[in-house]
Amino acid sequence: MALEIKNLVGGYSQLPVLKDVSLDVQPGELVGLIGLNGAGKSTTINHVIGILRPFSGKIMLNGISIQDEPEKYKQQIAYVPETPILYDELTLKEHLELTMDAYGLDHDQAWQRAHRLLKLFRLDNKLDWFPANFSKGMKQKVMICCAFMTDAKLLIVDEPFYGLDPLAVHDLLGLIEKKKEAGVAVLMSTHVLDTAQRYCDRFVLLADGKVRARGTLDELRKLADRPDESLDEIYLHLARDGQNE
Amino acid sequence: MSNLFNKRRQRHFMMLLKYWRLVFNDHFVIALFFLFGALAYGYAQWLPQLGPHLWWSRWLLVAWFTVLAQVGRLATLVERPDPVFLLPMVGHMQRYLRQAGRYSLALGELMTLAGAFVALPFALTTERLTMVDVVSIFLVAMLAKDSWLRLAQGMISQQWGQRRQWLHLAQWLLPLVVAMVTWLVNPLWGLVLVIAIGANVDYFFSPTKLTIDWRAAVKMEDDRMYSVYRFFNLFTDVPKVQGNVKRRPWANGLIRRLTVPGHPWSYLYARGLLRNTDISGIVIRLTLLAMVVAFVVPITWLNSALVVLFIYLIASQLMPLFDQFDGNVFTHLYPVPFAQRRADFSRLLVRVTALVAALIILASLGMTLNWRQFGVNLVLAVIEVVLLTRLYFRARIKKLSEES
Numbered sequence: 001m002a003l004e005i006k007n008l009v010g011g012y013s014q015l016p017v018l019k020d021v022s023l024d025v026q027p028g029e030l031v032g033l034i035g036l037n038g039a040g041k042s043t044t045i046n047h048v049i050g051i052l053r054p055f056s057g058k059i060m061l062n063g064i065s066i067q068d069e070p071e072k073y074k075q076q077i078a079y080v081p082e083t084p085i086l087y088d089e090l091t092l093k094e095h096l097e098l099t100m101d102a103y104g105l106d107h108d109q110a111w112q113r114a115h116r117l118l119k120l121f122r123l124d125n126k127l128d129w130f131p132a133n134f135s136k137g138m139k140q141k142v143m144i145c146c147a148f149m150t151d152a153k154l155l156i157v158d159e160p161f162y163g164l165d166p167l168a169v170h171d172l173l174g175l176i177e178k179k180k181e182a183g184v185a186v187l188m189s190t191h192v193l194d195t196a197q198r199y200c201d202r203f204v205l206l207a208d209g210k211v212r213a214r215g216t217l218d219e220l221r222k223l224a225d226r227p228d229e230s231l232d233e234i235y236l237h238l239a240r241d242g243q244n245e
Numbered sequence: 246m247s248n249l250f251n252k253r254r255q256r257h258f259m260m261l262l263k264y265w266r267l268v269f270n271d272h273f274v275i276a277l278f279f280l281f282g283a284l285a286y287g288y289a290q291w292l293p294q295l296g297p298h299l300w301w302s303r304w305l306l307v308a309w310f311t312v313l314a315q316v317g318r319l320a321t322l323v324e325r326p327d328p329v330f331l332l333p334m335v336g337h338m339q340r341y342l343r344q345a346g347r348y349s350l351a352l353g354e355l356m357t358l359a360g361a362f363v364a365l366p367f368a369l370t371t372e373r374l375t376m377v378d379v380v381s382i383f384l385v386a387m388l389a390k391d392s393w394l395r396l397a398q399g400m401i402s403q404q405w406g407q408r409r410q411w412l413h414l415a416q417w418l419l420p421l422v423v424a425m426v427t428w429l430v431n432p433l434w435g436l437v438l439v440i441a442i443g444a445n446v447d448y449f450f451s452p453t454k455l456t457i458d459w460r461a462a463v464k465m466e467d468d469r470m471y472s473v474y475r476f477f478n479l480f481t482d483v484p485k486v487q488g489n490v491k492r493r494p495w496a497n498g499l500i501r502r503l504t505v506p507g508h509p510w511s512y513l514y515a516r517g518l519l520r521n522t523d524i525s526g527i528v529i530r531l532t533l534l535a536m537v538v539a540f541v542v543p544i545t546w547l548n549s550a551l552v553v554l555f556i557y558l559i560a561s562q563l564m565p566l567f568d569q570f571d572g573n574v575f576t577h578l579y580p581v582p583f584a585q586r587r588a589d590f591s592r593l594l595v596r597v598t599a600l601v602a603a604l605i606i607l608a609s610l611g612m613t614l615n616w617r618q619f620g621v622n623l624v625l626a627v628i629e630v631v632l633l634t635r636l637y638f639r640a641r642i643k644k645l646s647e648e649s
Contacts, residue, residue, distance in 0.1 A: 049577075049578055050577065050578070051574060051577050071580045071581070072580070073580075074578055074579065074580035075580035079575075079578055081574060085573055085574055085575060087513070087516075087517075087573060088521070089490050089513075089517050089520040090513075090516055094512075094516065097512070098512050101507055101508065101512055102509040102575075102579035102580065102581060103580065104580075130490065130492070132490070
């Protein structure tokens with residue numbers, strides 16, 4: 001089991017945002033984390049990457065928890081944030097080198113991977129630019145290059161499609177597919193449900209800090225009692241139900 | 246829209262008040278008293294020594310009044326989101342800008358009056374002026390300021406956007422020409438000229454003829470506020486002043502020397518220090534100042550005391566670099582032990598402090614190649630750098646890392 005979250009209660013201050021969240025992501029599996037704004041998707045992700053400390057519950061990554069062995073835990077994750085976060089002071093090339101140093105990657109091998117990614121996203125001629133001045137989509141591509149260059153066992157991708165052009169969305173999905181084949185577990189939060197429906201193996205639907213539903217598309221259909229409908233419709237149905245409760 | 250400007254002006258005042266309170270703390274007020282007292286006394290002592298027909302006195306007045314016209318910028322209080330939120334209000338912006346113009350004019354004229362008063366004793370000593378002349382001089386200065394602000398309004402308009410550089414030039418040329426006529430020909434002729442120019446400027450730059458250029462307006466106001474904040478930042482921490490980033494390719498060698506291979510924090514700190522103008526700027530300025538002081542102060546004990554003080558001051562300016570990157574979530578994700586971060590930071594501190602100390606000590610040789618001074622400073626600096634890094638920095642870093 002790659003990622004395992006058990007009975008997680010957590011949030012930003014004293015007030016818990018997440019109430020008893022449990023989910024798991026298996027190696028080679030893409031799990032879609034879906035939910036309305038404020039449902040707790042980003043809070044969940046912030047707990048997994050270790051910026052928030054759980055009030056109670058457990059987060060284990062291949063049997064390691066962040067409290068017990070923070071370096072080993074962090075070594076295993078790579079993160080693509082919702083809004084690109086870059087250093088004003090570093091060039092594109094330096095962002096990649098810093099990531100290599102931070103993860104202790106072999107520079108020659110990592111650069112081979114990096115060059116393939118840069119070429120894919122048409123960034124290979126911008127190595128000496130400061131990405132802080134890039135457009136939103138190009139910044140997002142830099143974040144993707146940095147994360148996908150590592151050999152992390154868990155990829156956390158938060159709303160990756162915003163600002164990306166259709167070609168880049170397609171390429172990103174291809175990259176995720178390849179990572180899955182290599183046995184990497186991927187947790188992705190998104191609102192782009194038709195894409196999620198086609199690519200995710202399983203879904204976790206969050207509402208008001210709780211897991212409202214989970215399972216494959218078929219399982220969700222059964223749960224909502226809507227056998228032929230798309231994820232989009234099931235999601236709307238479940239979300240409205242949740243709001244009426 | 247008139248409410249909007251008034252509300253913003255009030256908010257702006259509150260903000261300024263908050264910062265002014267911090268600037269005018271007790272010690273600084275006392276220092277200011279002495280400073281102004283000394284300046285006024287020096288000015289008063291200087292005037293009687295001047296003869297009546299100095300070739301440069303009129304040119305000094307021309308320069309003074311030309312520069313005086315540049316003081317007091319156009320404060321539009323426009324904010325970044327305005328182009329989006331006020332987009333449908335373009336027509337009403339004229340009224341808003343007229344209010345902003347009046348507000349800026351009032352402040353600008355106050356400063357102009359003060360500046361003209363300062364110059365008056367000098368002018369009365371070196372020139373023979375009648376009452377009419379004096380009144381004309383004040384009027385000229387005030388009308389020149391008015392035209393200057395009109396030109397500033399033009400600079401943020403769509404009509405004049407393409408010719409911004411020319412307007413900027415005019416903001417210098419116009420007061421210069423007016424001041425030259427005033428002081429080299431006759432103040433009355435200066436008054437006639439400034440009225441003629443002002444009428445034209447008022448005609449061409451009347452607010453009803455101008456449409457706001459949002460990009461230019463936001464940029465101008467941002468620049469203005471940035472310099473205000475930067476001033477306050479000399480006295481207290483202003484969150485909005487974060488410094489700019491410059492590539493500085495000439496520093497690449499130094500960056501490489503400061504970077505420990507394979508250590509991400511060292512990589513980050515070296516670049517953060519040398520490319521962000523905030524910390525590097527103050528370190529460079531203080532180092533240069535310290536070098537000058539060490540170069541010129543001839544009394545051995547005073548020289549050494551100042552060198553020791555400067556090294557401490559410069560070194561302590563480096564401390565904010567420690568948590569400079571805490572806002573970036575990735576610095577929390579790197580699988581790197583905290584001890585390594587701390588070690589990398591102290592290594593950088595030692596290297597930079599040692600480099601700065603070396604430069605200052607070298608300067609303390611002075612014109613006369615005072616080797617004794619050099620030796621004393623060297624011994625003191627070595628002891629100081631060791632003490633600073635072993636004790637002081639370690640304690641500070643420990644405190645900072647407990648906070649972060």
